[in-house]
Every structure is written in C-alpha cells, then in structure tokens.
Amino acid sequence: MSDEAEFEAHLGILREKYRDRLAVYQQNLVIERQALAASPNPAVVSRLKMLAHDLAGSAGTFGHADVSEAAGELEVAADKVLAKAAERDAVIAPLRRLIREVELAL
Numbered sequence: 514m515s516d517e518a519e520f521e522a523h524l525g526i527l528r529e530k531y532r533d534r535l536a537v538y539q540q541n542l543v544i545e546r547q548a549l550a551a552s553p554n555p556a557v558v559s560r561l562k563m564l565a566h567d568l569a570g571s572a573g574t575f576g577h578a579d580v581s582e583a584a585g586e587l588e589v590a591a592d593k594v595l596a597k598a599a600e601r602d603a604v605i606a607p608l609r610r611l612i613r614e615v616e617l618a619l
Contacts (some may be wrong), residue, residue, distance in 0.1 A: 531575045532619065538568055539615045546608055553601065555594075561604060562591035565611065577618045583611040 514522070541564055548557045568584035587607035593599035 528575055531571070534571075535577075535580075535615055535618055538564060539612065539619065542608065542612050542615065546612065549601070549604070549608070555601075558591050558594050558601065558604060561608060562588055562595065565591060565607075568611070568615070572618070577614075580611070580614045580618050583607065583614040587611050 542561075545557055545561050545564065548554075549561070565584040565587035569581050569588055572578075572584060573581035587604060587610075590599065590604045590607045594601050594603055
C-alpha cells in the first residue's frame with residue numbers, strides 16, 4: 514500500500530470515528546436543549562458553550578464547515594448570555610441550527 518493510500522485509509526477511519534462522536538454530540542445537545550427548557554440554571558448555558566466550542570473546532574477539521582459555523586454561533590450566543598448581555602433565549606435559535614447541522618452531517 515502506498516503512503517498516500519495508507520494515509521487515506523487512516524483518514525477514513527478517523528472520519529468514521531468522528532461521525533460516531535457527532536452522534537454523541539447530537540444526543541448531548543438534545544439533552545441540554547431539554548434542560549434549557551426545564552430550568553433557568555446558567556450551568557446549562559455553560560455546558561452548551563463547552564459543547565459548541567468543542568464542535569466549532571473539531572467539525573471544521575473533519576470537513577463539516579456548516580456544523581463548525583453553527584457551533585461558533587451558539588458559542589457566541591452563550592457567551593453573551595453568560596455575560597448577561599443577552600437573555601437566555603438568545604441561545605435557542607443557534608442551538609436549533611446546530612442540532613440540525615449535526616443531524617445533516619450524520
């Protein structure tokens with residue numbers, strides 16, 4: 514097997530593993546969406562920010578630019594909510610978009 518073919522095979526394995534991680538992210542985002550609806554606890558927004566931050570960086574690496582962009586939007590919205598520069602509802606639309614983009618990537 515040539516170096517290029519070996520590299521492509523390895524990259525394919527990494528992409529498949531990342532797809533599995535995306536499914537876990539999707540589940541966690543849905544859980545946090547439910548928690549957000551049930552509680553005004555700012556810890557929910559903090560967890561959303563961490564998930565969004567992780568996705569913003571990793572998704573772009575694996576060719577999911579739309580997921581990365583949506584995650585970045587959610588991270589910015591969460592920052593504003595945590596800084597009390599926006600109402601908690603400011604994360605709802607970006608969260609919906611991110612969940613949709615992750616589902617499309619799956």
